[in-house]
Amino acid sequence: MKMLINVAETVVADALRGMAAAHPELTVDVENRVIVRRDAPVAGKVGLVSGGGSGHEPLHGGFVGPGMLSAACPGEVFTSPVPDQMVRAAAAVDSGAGVLFIVKNYTGDVLNFDMAAELAADEGIRIAKMLVNDDVAVTDSLYTAGRRGTGATLFVEKIAGAAAEEGQTLEQVEALARQVNENSRSFGVALSACTTPAKGSPTFDLPAGELELGVGIHGEPGRERRAMMTSGEIADFAVNAILEDLHPRNPVLLLVNGMGATPLLELYGFNAEVQRVLAERGVAVARTLVGNYVTSLDMAGASVTLCQIDEELLRLYDAPVRTPGLRWGM
């Protein structure tokens, strides 16, 4: 497997150095692995901190900036960051208004953010935590680690970010973040496995004529494997899996997300099919985002996320945002 890297050990640090060079509007602490918006802490503003394993770019570092995250902590590839990073990030963005940790439901992320919350609280920072768990491919029961956090993370970070930007309190921002999560569902499909730099070979074996339904964002296999399907058939499967669980009466935000190695030509075509299925099911789409936002290194495939919104959530979603990975209105 050929990769545009030096050595696996420095992949994350190298990427952060490049990110710093490309985005002088961010403060990138390569050594401690924290990405902070340049003007932090913003007086009176709630800080928003997220993070997770690297390999999902632009999530999360690419979503740092006015209108979205205050700071992000990138871990090793597909490995949760450590509490030290999160405490450092919280301290850098706290203006006294408190900090919200946005945590994707993966065991490592949950444990490290839990420890960080305790340590930050010891330092006198007011911390709230919320868990993103939108992936309907996982059965949410006592006998699993619970639904994974995937595409809805973008909607949570965008809407909570807008609320924080306009000066809402920690409690209000947290409540909005939870509301977005509770109204969001995702389903992912892989056409190929991804290759981590450390391993250098695909993380699972997916034969040429097959696809994996219900994958997560770390190349972990999904819940089912089938013979390759058409874009329309995949759209039917993914949307129906979501609508079995979410029955939106209001319009939805739609994210058609690429896993990293699927070109926009295919993603737009897939979006056409997803929109068709939603129309057939009577679901109105208020806004659509198509592109690589929550990726899985070089995995081919896509995920669909729906978020049921009301007027207030839509207003916050439409509010200006200026980050490397998402930018409109400013």
Next chain:
Amino acid sequence: MLDADFFRRWMTAAAVSVEHEAERLTALDSPIGDADHGSNLRRGFTAVVAALEKEAPDTPGAVLVLAGRQLISTVGGASGPLYGTLLRRTGKALGDAAEVSEAEFTAALRTGVDAVMTLGGAAPGDKTMIDALVPAVEALGESFEVARAAAEEGALATTPLQARKGRASYLGERSIGHQDPGATSAALLIAALAATADAPDTTGTAETHGTTGTMGTTGTTGDADV
């Protein structure tokens, strides 16, 4: 009695073992996790050995607390907080005694294992590191060697289980048939403990310099007086 040097040698032996077995741990993690367990633990234990050399804590409790803190600060993922908590809480339970008896250590390790179960929410049979640690701590009252065998057996016994915690749980029935990487690394940690107890302490603190002198895994040196 076990002194700070014993615990330093244990951590060094664990680091050497993790280094040797990193690829195997990563290979075990590949089908049911995300293929980084070995490299993550290697990063952590390398930091543990470096920190123990630098700060040279002088009680058993301080050695384990420092080691645990290093793992939490460097490993990431789930294994960082879980192994970090295991060592930190075991160390805290040992207090600031200069030496501890085997019975005191066993009781402290039980406290550490309980803390891991609380943190991760896992119970025996969930296909996690707990499946090696619980039998090990139960057997530790008999001898280090029996604990080593119990941990190894516990790790092997995870193969037919369905994972209920961590990333492997997403696979449901497809997690069956794979040995759990966390239980495997936990068995390595206990094996390093048994090897340390079994090795004659002839070199004092020089052992913390990453030599393989304490890595004999067979009982060729007879019963060390521990």
